Amino acid sequence: MKILVLNCGSSSIKYALYNMDDKSVMTSGGAERVGLDGAFVKVKLPNGEKKTVMHDIPEHTEGVKFIFSLLTDPEIGVIKDLNEIDAVGHRMVHGGEKFNKSVVLTDEVLKTFEECIDLAPLHNPANLKGVKAVSELMPGLPQVGVFDTAFHQTMPAHSYLYAIPYELYEKYGVRRYGFHGTSHRYVSKRVCDFLGVNPADKKVITCHIGNGGSIAAVDGGKCVDTSMGLTPLEGLMMGTRSGDIDGGAITFLEKKLCLDADGMSNLLNKKSGVLGITGISSDMREIESANDEGNERAKLALDMYSYRIKKYVGAYAAAMGGCDIIVFTAGVGENQASMREDVCKNMEYMGVKLDVEKNKTIRGEEAIISTPDSKVTVCVIPTDEELMIATDTMNLL
Ligand SMILES: Nc1ncnc2c1ncn2[C@@H]1O[C@H](COP(=O)(O)OP(=O)(O)O)[C@@H](O)[C@H]1O
Ligand SMILES: CC(=O)OP(=O)(O)O
Ligand SMILES: [Mg+2]
Structure with missing residues (x-):
């Protein structure tokens, strides 16, 4: 099974294509300066060699499209056909109180995620653009959202509340959410295995x-x-x-x-x-x-x-x-x-x-x-x- 991981930031798109049979990274890289002059994509090939490809990337849809084209590129690509990709996993930054674990991205889920835009105006719109770009390029391909905030949803109220009028939490969701949850979840578990x-x-x-x-x-x-x-x-x-x-x-x-x-x-x-x-x-x-x-x-x-x-x-x-x-x-x-x-x-x-x-x-x-x-x-x-x-x-x- 081949899974593409996309991390669409405000001005960058990082990606990695995994062969989940042996959990190896087939290729990885990142587009930088998305929406700015002089955008480029850095690609890391399976043999460790790195290449920089200049390409105009006015917005995320074009960036995702270009990354997909690099995956099948005759010279630096690692797959023959995009249909070899079984699913795409996205890093989604702010899931508010709506998501305490990773979910398959349906229209309903995306609508709920859109409601969290106010909480992360720089991050969430970029994440959404990435999801939409994949839907346009490969309609029907399963996509999953993995939230930075999800792992922290187990915090008790006494640690996540700010001491401001309680109504502001009820009305606007002002509280501690926490981020890097995917990393904290991974290393806290991995260290115990280790x-x-x-x-x-x-x-x-x-x-x-x-x-x-x-x-x-x-x-x-x-x-x-x-x-x-x-x-x-x-x-x-x-x-x-x-x-x-x-x-x-x-x-x-x-x-x-x-x-x-x-x-x-x-x-x-x-x-x-x-x-x-x-x-x-x-x-x-x-x-x-x-x-x-x-x-x-x-x-x-x-x-x-x-x-x-x-x-x-x-x-x-x-x-x-x-x-x-x-x-x-x-x-x-x-x-x-x-x-x-x-x-x-x-x-x-x-x-x-x-x-x-x-x-x-x-x-x-x-x-x-x-x-x-x-x-x-x-x-x-x-x-x-x-x-x-x-x-x-x-x-x-
Ligand atoms: N050898 C090193 N010594 C000290 N700091 C380092 C070294 N390598 C990387 N870093 C630091 O790691 C930072 C990037 O960390 P990273 O986890 O990739 O951040 P992010 O994901 O937030 O971009 C860099 O800003 C740099 O300061
Ligand atoms: C959410 C966040 O702070 O992410 P990063 O460390 O990648 O900037
Ligand atoms: Mg990081």
């Missing part, structure tokens, strides 16, 4: 630290709290997002800078975080190099970044009444040993003892990075949201 323990009696804290970052408290396999909120802005300091900030600072700055809501949203989502503090970049690799060269702001950003993660880990251990396993995942979590070391420093009080030397050697692979006598097992588990989406899609067919 360690040979039963998820049902483990308290796990999963740290998804990529360009966007979030932490989840997973008790007995169920999410009980997570750091992102109504939108993917809350919680950790991220590449360009502020994370937690006093609501009072927002109203203060709106007045000082004469910003409207869109202007403020732009400042907090795109100009803040690591980029905002350093003024250099949102990419942690560049910040690490700048720090090595003695840049003070880079050091400050790194300190703020890991301090915020440490605070959430402590908070979630308190929330669950303990912690058995901590997992680091995603671009930064899998690769940046210095961040993991900073987070785990001085955590012996809660039973965390990092194997500092081993931690330094681990990059993008499954590993235990705590010492054998550490009460809490600390692990690196590379995330695989695409495989999760493909697996859900296969299971629903």
Whole structure:
């Protein structure tokens, strides 16, 4: 069975074609600068070779169409005919309270998903365009939606509600939803398989630290709290997002800078975080190099970044009444040993003892990075949201 996974973002379309017989990736890639000048698609071939193909992509339908044509391209394609694809699985960002698991995308489901557009105006319309483009190109092909928010739907009301007038939750659905749920679900389960323990009696804290970052408290396999909120802005300091900030600072700055809501949203989502503090970049690799060269702001950003993660880990251990396993995942979590070391420093009080030397050697692979006598097992588990989406899609067919 062959399943195509599509992740349609606001200005990008990532894809991966899976052969589910052996769960291998036949090809993968991504279109960037969708809707902008100079759009292109990067393709990764089965032999690991990478190719960049320039192609005008005014909007998502054209992007999906072009990606489909690359799949069957005589030179770089991996299938002869599009009919070889059995189904498409989509990453859908905001499912509100409507979806607590993956679903087959019917007209009715899509209508319900459209009702969540207000909650994620940048993400959801792009997801919908991707679904519609596939329907146009291959009518009748089964499509499945896998929601970022679904795994977090088990949170109790005391962790998902904001302390604002209750009517605003009832009327507008203002509450914590959480994101990266597909990743938190995957790594919280995978770490238990890796360690040979039963998820049902483990308290796990999963740290998804990529360009966007979030932490989840997973008790007995169920999410009980997570750091992102109504939108993917809350919680950790991220590449360009502020994370937690006093609501009072927002109203203060709106007045000082004469910003409207869109202007403020732009400042907090795109100009803040690591980029905002350093003024250099949102990419942690560049910040690490700048720090090595003695840049003070880079050091400050790194300190703020890991301090915020440490605070959430402590908070979630308190929330669950303990912690058995901590997992680091995603671009930064899998690769940046210095961040993991900073987070785990001085955590012996809660039973965390990092194997500092081993931690330094681990990059993008499954590993235990705590010492054998550490009460809490600390692990690196590379995330695989695409495989999760493909697996859900296969299971629903
Ligand atoms: N070797 C590395 N060291 C430190 N950070 C890294 C490394 N490789 C990737 N990253 C970071 O990972 C981020 C991307 O993570 P990823 O999980 O792919 O994010 P997203 O899915 O949110 O785009 C980059 O912004 C970069 O800062
Ligand atoms: C929802 C979200 O924050 O996603 P990403 O980390 O891919 O930006
Ligand atoms: Mg990601």
